[in-house]
Amino acid sequence: MATESTTDFTLDTAAELASEEHGAIEGKSPWLLAWRRLRRNYVALGFLLLFVAIVVMCALAPVYASQIAGTGPNEVHLGETFTRDGEQIPVVSKGGFVNGKFVAGGIPVGPQLWHAGGKYVFGADNLGRDVAVRLLYGGINSLKIGIGSALICTIFAILFALLAGYYGGSVGWIISRFFDLIWAFPVLLLAIALGTALSINGFHHFGINIEAGSLWIPTLVISFVLIPYVGRPLRGQILSLREKEFIEAATAQGASPFRVMLSELTPNIASSVLVFFTLIIASNILTEAGLSFLGAGVQAPNASWGTLIADGQDRIVTAPWLAIIPGIAIVLTVLSLNVFGDGLRDALDPRSKVRIER
Amino acid sequence: MLTLVAAFALVAGGCGGGGNKSSSGGSNGGKTYPLLRVSWDAPDYMDPGLYYTVAAYQATNYVWEGLLGYKHTSGPASAELVPYLAEKMPTVSADGMNLKFTLRKNLKYSNGTDVKASDFRYTIERDFKIDSPGVGFFSAIKGVSGPNGFATTKKGHISGIITDDAARTIEIQLDHPEGDILYILALEFAHFVPTGTPASDQSTHPIPSTGPYMLQDYVPNRSFTLVRNPNYNNQIPTMPSGAPDKVVGKIITDPVASYQSVVSGQSDYDYNQVPNDRLPEAQSKYKDQLRIYTNANTWYYFLNNKIPPFNNIKARQAVNYAIDRQAIVSGPFGGLGRPTENFLPPGYPQYKKITDFTFDLAKAKQLVQQSGTAGQTVDVYGTNEEPAKGSIEYLAGQLTKIGYKPKLHLLSHGVYFQTIGNQATKAQAGHTDWYQDYPHPLDWFDVLLNGNRITQTHNNNPGNVDVPSVNKEIDALKKITELTPAVNDRWAKVDRDLMVTYATTVPYLNRSSTDFFSTKMDMSCYTFSVVLYWDWGVSCQK
Numbered sequence: 001m002a003t004e005s006t007t008d009f010t011l012d013t014a015a016e017l018a019s020e021e022h023g024a025i026e027g028k029s030p031w032l033l034a035w036r037r038l039r040r041n042y043v044a045l046g047f048l049l050l051f052v053a054i055v056v057m058c059a060l061a062p063v064y065a066s067q068i069a070g071t072g073p074n075e076v077h078l079g080e081t082f083t084r085d086g087e088q089i090p091v092v093s094k095g096g097f098v099n100g101k102f103v104a105g106g107i108p109v110g111p112q113l114w115h116a117g118g119k120y121v122f123g124a125d126n127l128g129r130d131v132a133v134r135l136l137y138g139g140i141n142s143l144k145i146g147i148g149s150a151l152i153c154t155i156f157a158i159l160f161a162l163l164a165g166y167y168g169g170s171v172g173w174i175i176s177r178f179f180d181l182i183w184a185f186p187v188l189l190l191a192i193a194l195g196t197a198l199s200i201n202g203f204h205h206f207g208i209n210i211e212a213g214s215l216w217i218p219t220l221v222i223s224f225v226l227i228p229y230v231g232r233p234l235r236g237q238i239l240s241l242r243e244k245e246f247i248e249a250a251t252a253q254g255a256s257p258f259r260v261m262l263s264e265l266t267p268n269i270a271s272s273v274l275v276f277f278t279l280i281i282a283s284n285i286l287t288e289a290g291l292s293f294l295g296a297g298v299q300a301p302n303a304s305w306g307t308l309i310a311d312g313q314d315r316i317v318t319a320p321w322l323a324i325i326p327g328i329a330i331v332l333t334v335l336s337l338n339v340f341g342d343g344l345r346d347a348l349d350p351r352s353k354v355r356i357e358r
Numbered sequence: 359m360l361t362l363v364a365a366f367a368l369v370a371g372g373c374g375g376g377g378n379k380s381s382s383g384g385s386n387g388g389k390t391y392p393l394l395r396v397s398w399d400a401p402d403y404m405d406p407g408l409y410y411t412v413a414a415y416q417a418t419n420y421v422w423e424g425l426l427g428y429k430h431t432s433g434p435a436s437a438e439l440v441p442y443l444a445e446k447m448p449t450v451s452a453d454g455m456n457l458k459f460t461l462r463k464n465l466k467y468s469n470g471t472d473v474k475a476s477d478f479r480y481t482i483e484r485d486f487k488i489d490s491p492g493v494g495f496f497s498a499i500k501g502v503s504g505p506n507g508f509a510t511t512k513k514g515h516i517s518g519i520i521t522d523d524a525a526r527t528i529e530i531q532l533d534h535p536e537g538d539i540l541y542i543l544a545l546e547f548a549h550f551v552p553t554g555t556p557a558s559d560q561s562t563h564p565i566p567s568t569g570p571y572m573l574q575d576y577v578p579n580r581s582f583t584l585v586r587n588p589n590y591n592n593q594i595p596t597m598p599s600g601a602p603d604k605v606v607g608k609i610i611t612d613p614v615a616s617y618q619s620v621v622s623g624q625s626d627y628d629y630n631q632v633p634n635d636r637l638p639e640a641q642s643k644y645k646d647q648l649r650i651y652t653n654a655n656t657w658y659y660f661l662n663n664k665i666p667p668f669n670n671i672k673a674r675q676a677v678n679y680a681i682d683r684q685a686i687v688s689g690p691f692g693g694l695g696r697p698t699e700n701f702l703p704p705g706y707p708q709y710k711k712i713t714d715f716t717f718d719l720a721k722a723k724q725l726v727q728q729s730g731t732a733g734q735t736v737d738v739y740g741t742n743e744e745p746a747k748g749s750i751e752y753l754a755g756q757l758t759k760i761g762y763k764p765k766l767h768l769l770s771h772g773v774y775f776q777t778i779g780n781q782a783t784k785a786q787a788g789h790t791d792w793y794q795d796y797p798h799p800l801d802w803f804d805v806l807l808n809g810n811r812i813t814q815t816h817n818n819n820p821g822n823v824d825v826p827s828v829n830k831e832i833d834a835l836k837k838i839t840e841l842t843p844a845v846n847d848r849w850a851k852v853d854r855d856l857m858v859t860y861a862t863t864v865p866y867l868n869r870s871s872t873d874f875f876s877t878k879m880d881m882s883c884y885t886f887s888v889v890l891y892w893d894w895g896v897s898c899q900k
Contacts, residue, residue: 076755079685079717095693096684102650102870104637106692126689127751200769212767295742300768301751314744317635 030348034271037347044343051336054329058143061136068118069130073137074301077128082109084116091120091128107318111325122325125311135326138303142330145219145297145304146285152223153284154277157230158269162261164231165238176235179228187225188290194221195296213299221296222287230276237269271348278344282337289330305330391899394602397616397625400609404561404576406549407484410491412793412891413629415546417582417607420600420895421567422549425459425478425528426540428889430598430896434705436887437797439540440596443473443550443568445526447540454535454839461526462594467552467566468587475521475528480553482519486512487557492547495795498539500531535837541796568593570600570895582607600895601883620647620876627894628874634692634745640874649873651886652696654703654794656802657746659753659864660778660821662786667731667762668821674861676725677787678715680756683866685717690748695867701802701853703868705888707841708799708849714858722760732761739778739788742768749866750789757787779817790820791869797889799849800836807856807863808832823862828855 028036038044065072081088095105108124111131122131164175182190195218202212203220210216241247242265250264285305291297292306300307305326312322401414406422409415427442429435441447443465448457465473485493486502486509497503500518508516518531532539542548551565564573570590574583584605592599608625610616616630621644632640632648640648661668661677668674683697698704699712726732736757740750747768754764764787769777778785795801804811809824810833831852838845856862873892875881883898 074751074755074758076752078689078752079682092685092689094684095688095691097693097696097870102641102693104634104641104693105688106634106690107638127748127755128689196770200773213765295768295770299766300742300747301754301766314633315635318638 030271034347038343041343041347044340044346047336047339047343050332051340054139054333054336055143058136058139061133061140064136065130065133069121069133070119071130071133073129073134073303075129077124077130080128082116082119084112089116091124092126108315108322110319111321123319123321125308125322126315126319131308131322131325134303134308135305135329138298138305138308138326139329139333141215141298141302141304142285142288142306142333144215145222145288146281148215148219149222149226149284149288150277150281152219153226153280154230154273156223157227157234157276158266158273160227160231161234161238161269162265165235166242166257166261166265168239168242172235175231179232179235182225183228183232185225187229188287191221191225191287191291192294192296194224195291199296199299213302215298215302218288218291218297221291222284226280226284226287230280234269234272234276237272238265241265241268275341275345275348278337278341282334282341285330285334285337388599389898390601390603392603394605394627394894394897394899395625396605396607396627396629396894397610397619398582398607398629399616400579400611401576401582403559404573404582405488405559405565406546406551407481407488407490407492408559408561409546416629416891416894417584417605418546418573419890419893420569420571420597421573421584422546422551422565423567423569423594423597424544424546424548424550425461426544427594427597428544428887429596430885430887430890430893432885432887434888436893437889439544442544442594442596448530450839454539454837455532457530457532457539459528459530461528463526464591465568465593466589466591467568468572468589469552469566470589471552471566473550473568474523474553475526476523477550477553478528478548479516479519479521480555481548481551483508483512483516484551484555484557485547488559490547492545495542495545495547498532498534498536500533503533535839537836537839537841538796538798538800539839541798541801545795570594570597571605579609579611581609598893598895601897602894605894617874620874623876623878626876626878626899627892628872631694632872632874634694637692637694637872640872644874646881647875647877647879649875649881649884649886649892650694650870651873651891652704652868652870653888653891654705654797655791655869656698656701656703656865657695657749657789657791657867657869658701659750659866660785660788660790660819660823661862661864662784662821663824663862664822665784665786667729667734667736668786670729670731671861672725672729673731674864675715676722676729676760677753677757678861678864679718679725680722680760681715681753681864681866682717686749686752687867689752690745691867691869692745694870694872696870698865698868699857701807701857701863701865702799702849703794706797706799707843708846708853710850710854712854712857719756719759722756726761733763735763735765736786737767737784738764739767739769739774739783739785741771741774741789743771746789746791753787753789776816778820779813780815781817781822782814785820788820794889799852800832803832803849803852803856804836821863823856823860825856825860825862828852828860831855 077091080091089109091109093105093107095103106126108126109120111123112120120130125131160175164172198217199212203210247264250260288297289306292304293310298304298307308326309323315322399413401409402411403409423442425444426439429438429440443461444459445462448459450457461475467473482496501507501516502509520529550568555565561576567587570587571584572587574585576582586603610619613630613633616628617632617636619625620628661674663669687695687697699715702709738754740746754766757764777783778788806818807823809829812819812822835848878899880898880900885893885896887893
């Protein structure tokens, strides 16, 4: 996936800076300059706000479930009714054979918004579960996996990039071939293969025990398959930085390789890492949705936005909201992260060198 | 002497989508038409020794035939066995251990070669050589079981099958009486193949047939074509000679695409289930082309009777009370089902409706408390395909409500039954279903719930149901070859004992299915057999 800047964002000119500083140009840190650029990008900040709002809403899922909807995310309500305007409405329409005549049933109740006192705001699914509650809980899982996998992936990518870029030689060769190996597989196919294999029995090797159905499975699978997509460009940057004079100076002063990597190289790739991290969360949320849609991600009865879409596809004609609502949630989240990520990139790296190529 | 088993009153429960019901005979008056285009599910094989899916069975009803077969008609009479390649029903000895058949005269395969009595023995022996899924059915034949039996050695011949090609006679000797032996001989695994047919999967190299049609070609996952058998000459007068001159099957496994293929007129018949999502549309827009039937099947939850918490009868009773069977029919099944508490499906003469477990969540919670098992973790297994997925999620939800902590394991269909059939899995509860192989209670209670047949792997009884008194009764009934009303009552008691007295299992519905046709088909010829399903051989077009 290539993320393109949609914002016309230029470097601060000396005149602009001077005007802001009332005539006097003072030395500013790159982070402060970046913040100045970012704060003027209202679109990016607007979408950041949207993302924060989504996170907050999902975080409040337990409160919503207990105080408003009055049901848990996996609580089935087949055969039950609820009250709307004093009338008893079946959560899922009754079907079967009545006096020998077949009656199609199983159609869940549609979005009630606020007409049912907070119940079934976005309708019910075919087991009578409250879609709004599952959407929020599903959001928690999707965000946990998206952010968690982005974090793990980025940490390992930095580590590999530093080792490969700084040491080069056989260490660099091995790490590069490892990147090539993963790169050789289409991301989603590799993730499905790993996710499916692990979702049956879990992972029980090397003293690590992860049960089937654990959120750690999709999180680690996504982290693993995306490492080269972050690690490779970072390795390129390290290779370039390694030749710079300040690295030579640090080495000449007797700094250990560890110190050079930690104190000299890492701060210089921090801006790229930050941009990558933001953009890759969005990418990982999409990957998780794809994996869960195909049954290789979050396992039932737990929800994620991907599983909600998968559950909804069987009822796309009679209950389209089941797939559309989580679809909108994914679009908004990914859009907010991508637009903010683009803004962050423009602010941190106005020459826009950073790209995630998929 | 083993008398002809009474015809089963297996009422199909068929119900039209609003259109006219077919006449009882469902005959098309012998009219033929050039082409039937069907949208079909993928068969597992197209080799009678290997296939074990309804997709293959229904498609090849008119291709390979055995000594006996089912009457081609609608309603309960369609469960009646009639002689196919055999001249008449067999002569059976008084002890039920010796059966003698005589083949019809001048029988030929589709390639023009003669059908010989020894082909029958070759057919059964070939089943063992190709590891057919049906070999277990023939274990009662003398010379099959035991350390030197053919099942183990696969050498020489099965001593209990004696044939005389010149006299066209086949004698089958059994080690012990087998109440369902005639039904077993009507299974696809006993359908004649010529001696010398390679002992390997011949799906893509069509085996010569004895029925009115022959398989012309089969491309796995793509298509199959059936054409008339040029050497048939109405050699089996007890079955129709078939209406379409040619049947072209397009394999479409996606139910939505399959349904759409009929709606758009590209196919004349949709083998797949009409998706729940499209049922209201099919019912309103195409009601005359839709037929809904309930064949002999039972969907049930198994509860592992051997390990906690369900080794406690109160815990098992609690689950039975916690399940709202009608709600499951309405929800995941979209109405396509009939709630049940019996293990045996309705329509069997042995069926006596059970209504002991009316949905009562409060009582279920109380029973869990009384059992002292509240709060225990339960590993619940199911498949990740609808509607089984929905029904198992429902079970997990109800277990939570009555005080357990269910842990759901959803597996793909391909590995599911192997997993729950392995004792090492220690599945405590889960989903399973059963569709009859043949219409006899032994195919239900002996295969699925006889504690004497529990195995470590490939266990058909994942609930480890093992009630010694009932096992003894099943074994006794197994030896009785005549299904008299008194015997039927004993089978009904087995059902009641296992489902109510010991509450071993939680049957919840008999699933209904759909037959959907294009406007080209004349629905007045629609014939549904309880064993053969939609009888395409007697269909007709407008």
